[in-house]
Amino acid sequence: MTFDPTYLPPLPIVPELDLESDVVSLTAAIVDIRSVSHEEAALADVVERALQAYDHLDVARLGNSVVARTDLARAQRVLVAGHLDTVPEAGNLPSRLVTVDGEERLYGLGACDMKGGVAVALHLAATVPEPTRDVTWVFYEAEEVEAVHNGLRRIALSHPDWLEGEFAVVMEPSNADIEAGCQGTMRAEVRAYGKRAHSARDWMGENAIHKLAEPLQRLRDYVPRRVEVDGLEYREGLNAVGVSGGVAGNVIPDDAVLTINYRYAPTRSGAEAEEHLREVFDGYEVDVVDLADGALPGLGKPAARAFVNAVSGTPAPKFGWTDVARFSALGIPAVNYGPGDPRLAHTRDEYTPAAQVRAVAAGLRSWLTG
């Protein structure tokens, strides 16, 4: 083949989505439209066009986030949200539908986190034209990267009216169970200082790494709280997720740092969590480098109870942090409810069981039509 410097490969053809097709086929079609964070445009385009085909939906767009609303003047408005983006590819495209141990599974980038949920939401947006409660469907960009890019956050800042509602479902993988609220997460650095010296004359220095013995012992001895809210038991966790220190093989180090991750029950505020962390590491320098408050499950609210009854689920607590916390911050109770095992999220071999995709579709349909 002759090298032609003017040749440009054709743009990949992105097939239109058939929102009324089987939800598992729809999931596969969505997985096959690559949408790594910051590269969601192609998927957002077909999602927007597919939704615009339905007269019962008002469609709006902000960046690569798409919002579609029914406007039936129902007594209640609810939100159903899912992010369009995935973590980077890992040789796991295109999708593959295979049966393992008698279970039909859809493998592929984002199959678990969270294109199965996105497919269910798109399918219901199209096929439930007259829900018993008005619905705002939110398909948003950039959930897998720094919060500043998060599509839900951008909408909340510039079009808060798009997010009005009494209850929200975030379609993060939860094994087709209801996971309510979420725990807060805080990252902090605990530092020890010493005095540098040649390691052949250690008595001239002071070893900063040795000083980590004490905070590590406190971590070993720490008994995390278990906190009950709305009948759910949250389990806190306090862990070193990183440690580093050292100058050279012959130098007594003068600086060592533990990176701590504190997962705290949604009953604690960020300020309370920080205060607790400072108590635990009393005597050491503590710098909070990152913090995201949790979300109370809010299962006592009528809109939440109605959801739980409709999908016939037994709510469990959500230990990880998800965008339900953003709804919570807006005063909207929210739950996680989506197909896929959250422990498979971001793994090369992520998949979603076809049965869970169908179960979540049935659950949501029952809620929106009941």
Place this chain on the structure above:
Amino acid sequence: MTFDPTYLPPLPIVPELDLESDVVSLTAAIVDIRSVSHEEAALADVVERALQAYDHLDVARLGNSVVARTDLARAQRVLVAGHLDTVPEAGNLPSRLVTVDGEERLYGLGACDMKGGVAVALHLAATVPEPTRDVTWVFYEAEEVEAVHNGLRRIALSHPDWLEGEFAVVMEPSNADIEAGCQGTMRAEVRAYGKRAHSARDWMGENAIHKLAEPLQRLRDYVPRRVEVDGLEYREGLNAVGVSGGVAGNVIPDDAVLTINYRYAPTRSGAEAEEHLREVFDGYEVDVVDLADGALPGLGKPAARAFVNAVSGTPAPKFGWTDVARFSALGIPAVNYGPGDPRLAHTRDEYTPAAQVRAVAAGLRSWLTG
């Protein structure tokens, strides 16, 4: 200026060395001939030529190491050795002779480690044509890099006869005092293992970093030995010089490692040192990654006593590791004796006090002529 692609800059002109000039001026001249490890050729060339000018010396060369011997059939042969190379430049060339706090100091790359000592040795090789003991002067390459390149090691392997003698002086900086023998040094890794999990569900995992609490506590509690040999007190040291661990901010780490540096008295062999280390860290995986045995001071030997008496010094123990250990391994007692504070070695602001250069020259002269 027009760009001329065929232009090559002239090679720097390396001035010949006048070995009979003042030792401080000679030190400055040697500092000004850049000889970073692996780039010692220019300095080795002028050293070789300068020594060849003296009929009382037999000069030989191996790579960029130069050996000059008197052959006066004296009853005893001694060795005086210094390395020609330096660590990399740090904006500290050319040399500067300045007076600080009333002290005349020669600043510059290698001034302390160890071109002051090299200058003294070259000056005496030239100006003591009839020493009372035969002398083998060794100027060698690549001491500051991995041992495999070390010039002294290479000579020992391919021309062991060049290193015959009853006593050796290594002109490493020792503040113009005699520092006898040297401690051994061992680097080892102590590992802890755990089980990876999401940090929001830490009870599913096992935190490897937390497990470092115990070995760090043992290091904090460790009381290093003090060992007396030939009237000198060696002080051992056991230190973490590095620590690392961590996968990501939301992952319970499954692996963490402490890098340990053990400095041990020359009365212990490497095998004994390793055994001791394994006792200290019993229950943990210990991998020895590097080991260099120490050297006994050997001050009881007549040749060593004669040296100590001649330079009127009070020997102190050498805590760091130096090439005296190589002589020791060849069965030759050796001491460190050179101008400059060893704590300034490898620093940007290294210098050697002019008075120490002169003192060491006087001490060696008294020994070789007494």
